[in-house]
Amino acid sequence: MARWRIWRASEGEADHVVRIEAQSFGERSWGENNVRASFVAPRVTILLAAKGSNDPAAFAMWRDLGPEAELLTIGVAPGARRKGAAAALLSAVCDEARAAGAGRLFLEVDEGNEAAFVLYKTAGFEQISVRRSYYRDGADAVVMQIAL
Ligand SMILES: CC(C)(COP(=O)(O)OP(=O)(O)OC[C@H]1O[C@@H](n2cnc3c(N)ncnc32)[C@H](O)[C@@H]1OP(=O)(O)O)[C@@H](O)C(=O)NCCC(=O)NCCS
Numbered sequence: 001m002a003r004w005r006i007w008r009a010s011e012g013e014a015d016h017v018v019r020i021e022a023q024s025f026g027e028r029s030w031g032e033n034n035v036r037a038s039f040v041a042p043r044v045t046i047l048l049a050a051k052g053s054n055d056p057a058a059f060a061m062w063r064d065l066g067p068e069a070e071l072l073t074i075g076v077a078p079g080a081r082r083k084g085a086a087a088a089l090l091s092a093v094c095d096e097a098r099a100a101g102a103g104r105l106f107l108e109v110d111e112g113n114e115a116a117f118v119l120y121k122t123a124g125f126e127q128i129s130v131r132r133s134y135y136r137d138g139a140d141a142v143v144m145q146i147a148l
Contacts, residue, residue: 002052004088009046009059011039016056017046024075028135044072047092049085058085062093062105069097069148071107074116081115090123098148105148108134108141120144 009017014036022029029035038044043064048056057080061072071093076085097105108131109116125144134141 004049004051004058004085006047006049006088006092009039009048009056013048013056014039016048017059020057020059020077021073021075023077025073030073038072045096047089047096049089051080051083058089060086060089060093062097064097064100064102066101067103069093069100069102069105071105086119087123090119094146094148102148104145106143106145108143110135111140111142117142 017038018032018035021035022032030038038046038061041063045062045064047060047062049058049060050056058074058076060074063070063072071090074086074089094105107120107125109120111117111130123146125146127142128145129143131141131143133139
């Protein structure tokens with residue numbers, strides 16, 4: 001099976017990111033304007049992933065905070081899940097953040113998001129704290145980190 005091809009998204013590819021983000025997050029989507037604004041946000045990098053010559057099916061955003069980095073969001077179109085896209089993107093984010101000089105990568109995940117939690121655990125992230133009522137619907141966020 002072909003590997004995931006991963007590259008930095010250009011502003012001309014924003015439509016793909018808007019589409020995949022909406023498909024991934026549904027009611028919890030950031031919304032088109034916020035996704036587009038991420039393309040010009042300082043220190044933010046957006047990665048896309050595709051199989052062969054297909055349209056991209058997954059994306060990730062991370063922010064360079066100097067000694068640390070933060071995974072802002074990651075999403076895979078429903079039809080492309082459980083094929084390693086998120087794991088490949090996470091690995092690419094870690095590589096980029098390490099190359100930029102970060103010593104660790106942080107993220108927050110909804111405590112009820114089993115798929116994401118297992119993904120991060122499998123990738124080597126460890127839980128460091130819980131932020132109570134972090135999300136708009138009152139759900140708690142688990143904060144995780146990985147040493148780079
Ligand atoms: C979470 C998400 C990004 C995972 O993407 P994915 O491409 O399907 O994940 P991968 O195929 O790379 O999975 C890697 C590993 O993570 C774990 N995993 C992924 N999805 C899982 C699920 N639904 N249940 C249990 N474990 C899961 C498994 O260990 C998996 O390895 P395996 O398939 O060999 O068992 C995807 O389900 C998604 O987009 N969800 C909606 C958006 C979201 O919640 N984003 C994260 C916000 S913090």
